[in-house]
Amino acid sequence: MSNSARKIVIIGNGISGVTCARHIRKKDGQAEILIISGETDHFFSRTALMYIYMGHMKYEHTKPYEDWFWDKNRIALKKAWVTQVDFDKKELLLAEGECIPYNTLILATGSKPNTFGWPGQDLEGVQGLYSMQDLEKMEKNTPAVRRAVVVGGGLIGIEMAEMFRSRDIPVTFLVRESNFWDNVLPKEEAQLINRHIRTHHIDLRLETELEEILSDDTGRVRALKTKSGEEIACEFVGLTVGVRPNITFLEKNNKRLTDNDKTGLDLSLGILVDAYFKTNIPDVFAIGDCAEFRERPAADRKTIEQVWYTGRMHGETLAHNLTANSSVPYLPGVWFNSAKFMDIEYQTYGQVPPTLEPGTDTFYWEKDRTAIRFVYNSSNDNLLGVNAFGWRLRHDFFDTAISEGWTMATVLGQLDKANFNPEFFKNHIQEVLAKYRQKTGRSITIKKPSFFHRLIGSRA
Amino acid sequence: MKNIQYVGIAIFLMGLLAFSVIPFIGDYRLEEEIVRENVKEIHQEQLLEVLSPMYGQTYTSNFRFIGDFNDRFSTHNEDLKERQEWDNVIWDDYAFVLTKASSLGPVNERPYFFLLISVVLAVIGGLMYILPLYRHEPDGIKNDGIYFSSMKSRGLLGIITGTYLIVFYIILYWFPAYLTNLVLMVDPLSMALSGNPASQWFLYGFIYTLAILVMGIRMFRKYKGNAYQTIRTASVMFFQLAFAFMLPEILVLLNMPWHDFKNIWPLDYSFFFEYRIDGMVSSGALGMFMLIWGIILIVVGVPLFTYFYGKRWYCSWVCGCGGLAETLGDPYRQLSDKSLKAWKVERYLVHGVLVFAVVMTAMTIANYFMEFGLLGNATDQVHSIYGFMIGSMFAGVIGTGFYPFMGNRVWCRFGCPLAAYLGIVQRFKSRFRITTNGGQCISCGNCSTYCEMGIDVRWYAQRGQNIVRASCVGCGVCSAVCPRGVLKLENGEESGRVSDMPIIIGNKSITVKN
């Protein structure tokens, strides 16, 4: 399959496109690889955008590879916006008018912030946060801001609130739901985060929705009006109500409109792909945030996965398919994710839905800023998922425990091995076991390590 | 609270200003007795005469006094050299002792007062600034605004601080006579501890220890809620205060050689020098213990502890250089160079210094046992080259003076021969590693940015690979700042320590590794 002269062009230098390019290069020394992206010259970590604003890092620190890396691995980079694809001629058209031919095209164009046609959403001082350009805009907007309002209780919303707080700018945080991120988190956890948000002096407004954004006479935001009619004076409105695939240029010029259309691309919310990341057009693939699977990749997965890790796995898998003799379908393993809500780290493995599903049960323990929740099958006691707050857990432990269907007793009996907190950190295992005994009447004990063991080893 | 902190800064700056001005006040007058008391018997005759024009004269500044002294002293020496009277040439440095003894200034009369308005004031001001830090804030990482800070991101304040430190070190090592007033100021303290008057080294040790203690308290504030950081910092504070500062002075009080029991060759590069060996051998049982303990640390202690815990047991828990780097230097940790090029330079330099130290020591020991038949006094030459280039320039001037330019571990990373030795053990035979938590890394870069040793931690973490590097001092800050709980410092089984999994957990499509 490997064709020495083939030219692989990737649109998008995010985690998915870059991972794919790197893995193709590992297996195929010949292929010409070009990554085109309009956002930045080099790959940077989008997840670190907030840290640039907060002064923890500069842009250069967010680049996972040094600049020489690309030359050395013969991955060509081009900073440009692609405006159109000619699937017939296998050519890309760039904004400056240049044409770029390809043999294989990989679309990895990422996401863009959602907007819902709110009145005033295009005013000066109203923006989302996704790209480096957004961050620059936010920086430019900042000096004028005496109060910022962040709309949307999700992961980027809380990051934006934290960003402003790092500069001592008062923040009002509007959340439509009754608790922060409670379409993902069970109530107890969501409330734990509510409280933590408030300790950071953020004016958290639950069950509050945006009605419209009001302008001053220069076209800048002056205030925000909620559905209940309250006006909140502010100089900045952050719209962080989720993201959607960034495929505007394809929608405009390349969308398949009729069944007979042979050169149009199948688009829905994202770029439609099968389990091999193939679009309806030969030699054209889509990965990362912009890809939408025609069918769920697994029973517990969504058709659009907008996280860092899945972008990486898409890239790895497609690279494998483009360089190996036989292709494999994308088959994600046990779900995992993590985030940080101000000072509280969150990790999750497996499935922990916001409300219990029939046939499942849950066990939850919480103290101060620390919490852990297990969800298990109520008939056979097998672990289905775990949520942890302020408590680092071992990925490989839970990956195995969940995929092999360990029982709660087995998991809790080895909680010390699952612990990933730094050395000397206070360990809550005994308290968790005590509460479990209280709830279920089952007593589980973990053998205390011997003195010698404690002396020489921090790993249980 | 903010106001108390501002006042604290003002008080600190006043203390610092006093500290910087004190060396230049007061009068100086040399008398014949002073020369008699402070000059070795063999040089007395010469110097009594050479310096005689200075007797009884009052100099109104130390510049004039030291200038005049140096003129006479070196003219005399040059003369001798010209006439090839090598036996009479004076190699000893008398500028410091004679200046100190000739000081008439107010510092001499009221040392406590001057100590109070300089060092004590700076400590009080520093604490007023530090103690309220993050007072009403929840536990968590406090890195906000570091890259907007002029002090912490090579801005003007950083440059001024670095320059001040560099100038201080240069004066301390090569022109200590100008610091006599500061030394006089700590004389009473030195007398109380060791029964001897202070030298510039006592002054240095005193300030060094205070810096570690005060900035150690800052570490408690900054990393509050992080038990590893707190305990580790308490440990370096203890070892500095007890082992590096107090105990050696007490030994001197007991007529023993000054000895720091936690300093290990080859960081303690003079351990096998003739005068040190003689000092220990001639000091009875305790002296013998110093010698044997020192050797045990080198041969057994380092490999054994490093096998079990990694080099961190020394570098970020015990060592004095590490102690200063981890406390005073903490605000600058992000300035270390993370490039692959820097790593290459590091490996050449640090192992180069190790080879230098080993060769020098081997020569010295051989020479010692052959009763100087082998190389005569050539080893002295090598010692002074090493002392100048490595001991003073590298470890001192660059090691500390460059904190605000190249991060807080310049010496430990590029120069320390003991770190090189510990590193070799850690890399090849140790249970220590930084474990990467499966596929949780989001490549954000916090770990690499805040690694004081310039390790590109993310390079490993994002590939799901454990971090096993010779240079890692195990400070634990990468683990602390990681927002996704990816990194854990651990001692564990050797198998699986070095991992290489190109496909990270979470993707079942590709099961074949590699």
Ligand SMILES: Cc1cc2nc3c(=O)[nH]c(=O)nc-3n(C[C@H](O)[C@H](O)[C@H](O)COP(=O)(O)OP(=O)(O)OC[C@H]3O[C@@H](n4cnc5c(N)ncnc54)[C@H](O)[C@@H]3O)c2cc1C
């Ligand atoms: C602030 C923030 C924080 C986040 N934090 C986390 C987190 O903690 N954990 C997590 O799992 N996920 C997080 N995410 C989500 C994660 O960053 C994304 O899922 C991931 O970056 C998507 O990668 P990608 O490769 O698909 O696309 P992207 O990283 O979006 O890369 C696509 C690139 O293609 C470029 N591009 C698009 N169209 C064109 C065109 N026509 N021509 C040229 N170039 C084009 C874009 O400009 C962009 O540079 C976060 C996202 C944001 C915005």
Ligand code: SF4
């Ligand atoms: S700090 Fe953590 S998440 Fe960020 S790059 Fe390092 S290991 Fe990865």
